[in-house]
Amino acid sequence: xxxALVLLVAIVxxxxxxxxxxxxxxxxxxxxxxxxxxxxxxxxxxxGAERAAEEIAAEYGVSVDDVLDYVEPRSIADYESFYRExxxxxxxxxxxxxxxxxxxxxxxxxxxxxxxxxxxxxxxAAVDNVxxxxxxxxxxAFLCGVVAGMLSETxxxxxxxxxxxxxxxxxxxxxxxxxxxxxxxxxxxxRFVGDWGNPTLGKELSLELYRGxxxxxxxxxxxxxxxxxxxxxxxxxxWAIGTDVDQAWSAPEHADVxxxxxxxxxxxxxxxxxxxxxxxxxEAGVIEYxxxxxxxxxxxxxxxxxxxxDYIEASYSTVALPNNVVKDILAKxxxxxxxxxxxxxxxxxx
Amino acid sequence: MKLLRELGIVGVSVALGLGVGAIIxxxxxxxxxxxxxxxxxxxxxxxxxxxxxxxxxxPILFTSLSFLIAFRVGLFNIGAEGQLLLGGFFAAWAGFTLxxxxxxHVVVCLFFGAAAGAAxxxxxxxxxxxxxxxxxxTTMMLSYVALYLTSWLVSPGGPYxxxxxxxxxxRIMSSAELPRLMASGRELPxxxxxxxxxxxxxxxxxxxxxxxxxxxxxxxQSPLAAEYxxxxxxxxxxxxxxxxxxLAGLGGAAEILGTHRRFIEGFSPGYGWDGIAGGLxxxxxxxxxVFAALLMGALRAGxxxxxxxxxxxxxxxxxxxxxxxxxxVAPELIRYFKRIRLRRRAHGRPEP
Numbered sequence: 001x002x003x004a005l006v007l008l009v010a011i012v013x014x015x016x017x018x019x020x021x022x023x024x025x026x027x028x029x030x031x032x033x034x035x036x037x038x039x040x041x042x043x044x045x046x047x048g049a050e051r052a053a054e055e056i057a058a059e060y061g062v063s064v065d066d067v068l069d070y071v072e073p074r075s076i077a078d079y080e081s082f083y084r085e086x087x088x089x090x091x092x093x094x095x096x097x098x099x100x101x102x103x104x105x106x107x108x109x110x111x112x113x114x115x116x117x118x119x120x121x122x123x124x125a126a127v128d129n130v131x132x133x134x135x136x137x138x139x140x141a142f143l144c145g146v147v148a149g150m151l152s153e154t155x156x157x158x159x160x161x162x163x164x165x166x167x168x169x170x171x172x173x174x175x176x177x178x179x180x181x182x183x184x185x186x187x188x189x190x191r192f193v194g195d196w197g198n199p200t201l202g203k204e205l206s207l208e209l210y211r212g213x214x215x216x217x218x219x220x221x222x223x224x225x226x227x228x229x230x231x232x233x234x235x236x237x238x239w240a241i242g243t244d245v246d247q248a249w250s251a252p253e254h255a256d257v258x259x260x261x262x263x264x265x266x267x268x269x270x271x272x273x274x275x276x277x278x279x280x281x282x283e284a285g286v287i288e289y290x291x292x293x294x295x296x297x298x299x300x301x302x303x304x305x306x307x308x309x310d311y312i313e314a315s316y317s318t319v320a321l322p323n324n325v326v327k328d329i330l331a332k333x334x335x336x337x338x339x340x341x342x343x344x345x346x347x348x349x350x
Numbered sequence: 351m352k353l354l355r356e357l358g359i360v361g362v363s364v365a366l367g368l369g370v371g372a373i374i375x376x377x378x379x380x381x382x383x384x385x386x387x388x389x390x391x392x393x394x395x396x397x398x399x400x401x402x403x404x405x406x407x408x409p410i411l412f413t414s415l416s417f418l419i420a421f422r423v424g425l426f427n428i429g430a431e432g433q434l435l436l437g438g439f440f441a442a443w444a445g446f447t448l449x450x451x452x453x454x455h456v457v458v459c460l461f462f463g464a465a466a467g468a469a470x471x472x473x474x475x476x477x478x479x480x481x482x483x484x485x486x487x488t489t490m491m492l493s494y495v496a497l498y499l500t501s502w503l504v505s506p507g508g509p510y511x512x513x514x515x516x517x518x519x520x521r522i523m524s525s526a527e528l529p530r531l532m533a534s535g536r537e538l539p540x541x542x543x544x545x546x547x548x549x550x551x552x553x554x555x556x557x558x559x560x561x562x563x564x565x566x567x568x569x570x571q572s573p574l575a576a577e578y579x580x581x582x583x584x585x586x587x588x589x590x591x592x593x594x595x596x597l598a599g600l601g602g603a604a605e606i607l608g609t610h611r612r613f614i615e616g617f618s619p620g621y622g623w624d625g626i627a628g629g630l631x632x633x634x635x636x637x638x639x640v641f642a643a644l645l646m647g648a649l650r651a652g653x654x655x656x657x658x659x660x661x662x663x664x665x666x667x668x669x670x671x672x673x674x675x676x677x678x679v680a681p682e683l684i685r686y687f688k689r690i691r692l693r694r695r696a697h698g699r700p701e702p
Contacts, residue, residue: 069660076516077609077619080609083659104518104612
């Protein structure tokens with residue numbers, strides 16, 4: 001027994017000793033409950049942090065694992081203890097939370113560690129030492145509307161929203177104005193699922209929209225708009241537009257109907273925020289990402305076979321469009337991007 | 351002496367579990383010393399490591415007590431998870447709805463949690479005592495009912511969806527908070543731990559020093575003898591299940607009031623199930639449950655440290671936990687099933 005005790009003490013002492021001596025900046029990343037491999041927010045956030053960690057690691061001659069520590073909480077209930085563990089360690093230059101549901105916890109934890117820098121993605125936590133990253137979703141939605149306007153033969157588009165809340169209204173407004181920017185006579189119908197995780201109802205409502213003569217539907221309903229993709233499979237000439245990441249990649253079984261996807265570049269935002277901390281230009285507060293912002297990046301669209309710019313990326317979509325049609329649409333998208341960036345296109349939101 | 355022998359058995363079992371875990375760690379290509387370093391550091395390495403252990407141990411203490419009080423009457427309450435969730439929800443509801451002065455508010459919330467859990471324990475207790483329904487099935491099924499019911503209550507379509515997107519209720523009022531013990535009220539564990547230890551002592555007193563507790567133990571040891579002695583078996587069974595439910599519900603309430611301050615969908619990462627292991631490790635003794643819960647809490651806290659430090663995937667940490675539980679619990683479990691089979695055969699009741 002005594003020998004075991006001595007061994008135990010030795011192990012603890014060794015552990016304490018190994019904790020010292022870290023001089024390079026470290027990044028703490030708290031992912032959302034879906035965990036890595038979600039082909040969405042978590043993966044994107046991780047890539048952004050990884051890219052930043054690679055640059056830091058190269059500069060200090062250490063490995064990426066030394067720089068980046070991340071945790072995958074199993075439930076929202078785990079968030080607080082992870083934030084406190086990272087904060088208490090005192091060795092992280094910045095602690096990043098991926099996802100809106102981190103905000104209430106950060107509002108409780110962050111004030112306890114006033115010298116710790118926090119970043120929360122896609123939500124606002126009103127604390128002095130938190131940078132709250134929000135995206136101009138209406139810009140992304142506008143680009144999606146441009147694609148819809150160019151492709152719709154019925155001159156009618158649809159939006160499947162998760163819930164009737166301001167966030168989703170921004171998607172609807174952006175999409176509608178983008179479509180009308182191409183075709184002033186175009187119409188947009190909207191349905192709300194009332195749930196982010198109900199693809200069955202999402203499919204029913206999408207079929208309603210398609211049968212109401214919309215031939216292209218923009219999904220802004222989380223997992224519920226997987227039902228939109230399923231509905232689009234039912235007839236030729238029905239198309240869908242995905243959200244946040246290139247969904248032709250994240251839902252490859254529907255790559256034959258997903259013509260484009262609006263992008264929320266969580267990876268770029270995370271990378272940029274970490275680098276700001278390293279450069280000493282980091283600031284707390286609400287920070288908007290998008291084309292018409294100080295950051296100048298963060299929104300965009302995945303469409304077509306080529307990476308065109310920071311805003312127009314190649315898509316894994318397998319929809320076969322004639323080359324000249326793709327080129328026309330890309331030209332219009334470029335025009336829209338320029339317009340949004342220089343302020344000649346102003347997207348009205350409620 | 352008996353205590354020492356039991357402790358020895360538990361110690362050897364833990365060592366066996368860790369040993370097999372080490373073999374698996376090495377076989378999957380991760381560093382065994384690094385994993386052990388983090389396991390120990392996360393659970394006992396410093397004051398915060400131990401605080402993590404105690405934080406994780408608190409709800410497990412309640413569910414262990416819940417399990418063992420039913421176990422004492424000869425019933426197997428595997429529904430503590432549901433009783434805990436339901437207790438947590440009703441405590442949160444009382445926490446954000448009622449407007450009461452500070453200390454009274456906490457007491458009332460705890461009472462709501464215990465009452466909700468008690469109701470969820472009464473149903474299988476009554477069904478078992480009066481209708482002979484197997485409590486394995488009923489407690490487990492009711493656990494799922496509670497899980498999905500509370501999940502719906504805080505979902506976007508439900509009536510208590512507090513935050514715009516996250517599936518959780520509104521925050522409880524500050525008067526309903528169980529204060530925290532460390533760093534001037536910031537850091538966990540909460541006073542829930544103190545409540546838990548107090549309840550353990552009360553449970554001990556109840557089981558070993560009161561007539562009702564004696565009846566429960568008598569029925570558990572030999573229902574026939576208890577019946578000859580004039581004990582109302584059905585009443586003892588129902589009482590034990592109600593108390594088991596109340597204890598788990600109280601645990602959920604303490605967790606919500608002390609740790610999360612709002613009901614969060616699925617806030618329990620399996621505390622109810624850990625209670626089965628905890629109760630068995632404690633050999634169904636309330637004071638033993640305090641230490642059993644600490645062991646379980648240490649495994650959870652150490653596992654989290656392994657995850658955070660990135661020395662191995664979190665899944666491997668859960669493997670350690672599972673192995674230790676398996677090795678510690680298996681002998682007791684086998685003994686129990688042997689006994690219950692004999693007994694139920696003697697009574698002509700259905701086997702589990």
